Amino acid sequence: MNDFKTIAIVGAGAWGQALARLARDRHHQVKLWSRRGIYPLAEVVEPAEIIISAVSMKGVRSVAQQIQALSLSPHTIFVTATKGLDPEKAETPSQIWQSFFPRHPIVVLAGPNLSKEIQQGLPCATTVASTHLEAAETVQRVLSSPQFRVYTNADPLGVELGGTLKNVLAIAAGACDGLQLGTNAKAALLTRGLTEMIRIGTYWGAQAETFYGLSGLGDMLATCNSPLSRNYQLGYQLAQGKTLDEILAKLEGTAEGANTAGVLIRLASEQNIPIPISYQVNRLLQGEITAREAVTELMLRDIKPE
Numbered sequence: 305m306n307d308f309k310t311i312a313i314v315g316a317g318a319w320g321q322a323l324a325r326l327a328r329d330r331h332h333q334v335k336l337w338s339r340r341g342i343y344p345l346a347e348v349v350e351p352a353e354i355i356i357s358a359v360s361m362k363g364v365r366s367v368a369q370q371i372q373a374l375s376l377s378p379h380t381i382f383v384t385a386t387k388g389l390d391p392e393k394a395e396t397p398s399q400i401w402q403s404f405f406p407r408h409p410i411v412v413l414a415g416p417n418l419s420k421e422i423q424q425g426l427p428c429a430t431t432v433a434s435t436h437l438e439a440a441e442t443v444q445r446v447l448s449s450p451q452f453r454v455y456t457n458a459d460p461l462g463v464e465l466g467g468t469l470k471n472v473l474a475i476a477a478g479a480c481d482g483l484q485l486g487t488n489a490k491a492a493l494l495t496r497g498l499t500e501m502i503r504i505g506t507y508w509g510a511q512a513e514t515f516y517g518l519s520g521l522g523d524m525l526a527t528c529n530s531p532l533s534r535n536y537q538l539g540y541q542l543a544q545g546k547t548l549d550e551i552l553a554k555l556e557g558t559a560e561g562a563n564t565a566g567v568l569i570r571l572a573s574e575q576n577i578p579i580p581i582s583y584q585v586n587r588l589l590q591g592e593i594t595a596r597e598a599v600t601e602l603m604l605r606d607i608k609p610e
């Protein structure tokens with residue numbers, strides 16, 4: 305069977321370009337759209353059998369709106385690879401895509417996928433998740449290669465939240481390393497961070513076991529330990545005393561955790577869900593506290609069972 309697809313990738317940043325490389329390596333016909341690029345959006349997305357979105361969170365709603373005005377095949381599959389939460393309605397990217405395209409299958413793609421390593425040709429794995437299993441399997445077949453091992457999953461919300469919530473924890477991990485707090489502290493931070501992700505994710509309807517997979521624990525291990533992660537870099541530099549504005553002005557690309565933290569804390573406090581590490585990350589980002597003070601706050605919380 306000829307399984308070569310016409311694929312549109314919207315968002316030509318670090319992740320969009322890495323995904324384009326993976327898809328081209330599989331000999332699919334790939335067109336990349338960016339708001340500053342040469343191709344009109346219609347020319348890129350209208351012929352596509354699969355539309356992959358790698359725009360950063362702040363662009364998702366407007367790009368989905370622009371695509372809604374175009375003429376697509378009813379069978380077009382959407383794949384969302386963005387990791388973030390919409391500040392306006394607190395929706396995930398896949399919920400936004402689904403609201404604009406209620407009849408199309410939406411697949412979430414997330415995992416430990418640092419784009420620079422992918423661009424170097426290094427191997428990695430990811431998860432594609434959807435309530436529409438056939439669509440997830442199509443995307444799995446289309447993107448799988450000796451460099452990119454793709455697993456399917458039936459919990460898109462869990463997969464999406466894993467990728468999104470760990471960005472906030474990667475800021476904490478960067479700060480932990482920036483303060484040189486040691487391996488024990490880092491292990492405690494990540495383990496309790498995972499508990500936090502599971503607590504909020506399951507409250508919102510995701511399955512706990514999903515967070516032990518590639519898009520949860522897997523992506524935490526990658527981003528919380530790598531200077532290639534922009535979120536980690538952000539935390540590391542905050543710990544060195546730089547301001548958020550100074551860091552963002554020089555950071556290459558998007559650190560979604562900086563925006564996710566505020567939405568996350570707002571929702572968690574409305575819903576009475578304790579997420580102390582993310583809470584301190586948000587205070588650090590707001591300039592309300594230093595990284596060292598955040599550590600003290602976390603260490604001196606009421607003692608309790610694990």
Ligand SMILES: NC(=O)C1=CN([C@@H]2O[C@H](COP(=O)(O)OP(=O)(O)OC[C@H]3O[C@@H](n4cnc5c(N)ncnc54)[C@H](O)[C@@H]3O)[C@@H](O)[C@H]2O)C=CC1
Binds near residue numbers: 367385417420560
């Ligand atoms: N770079 C990476 O290693 C990975 C990134 N991601 C996620 O993918 C998303 C994009 O990340 P990167 O490509 O690294 O960021 P980036 O900053 O390199 O690129 C972001 C892209 O979004 C576009 N964009 C932003 N606002 C827009 C708007 N209003 N309208 C149209 N386009 C808009 C930009 O033009 C750019 O092409 C983020 O949510 C990130 O968390 C996920 C996995 C890996």
Ligand SMILES: O=C(CO)COP(=O)(O)O
Binds near residue numbers: 415527
């Ligand atoms: O999500 C990522 C890798 O899976 C990329 O992490 P950063 O956005 O922190 O660079």
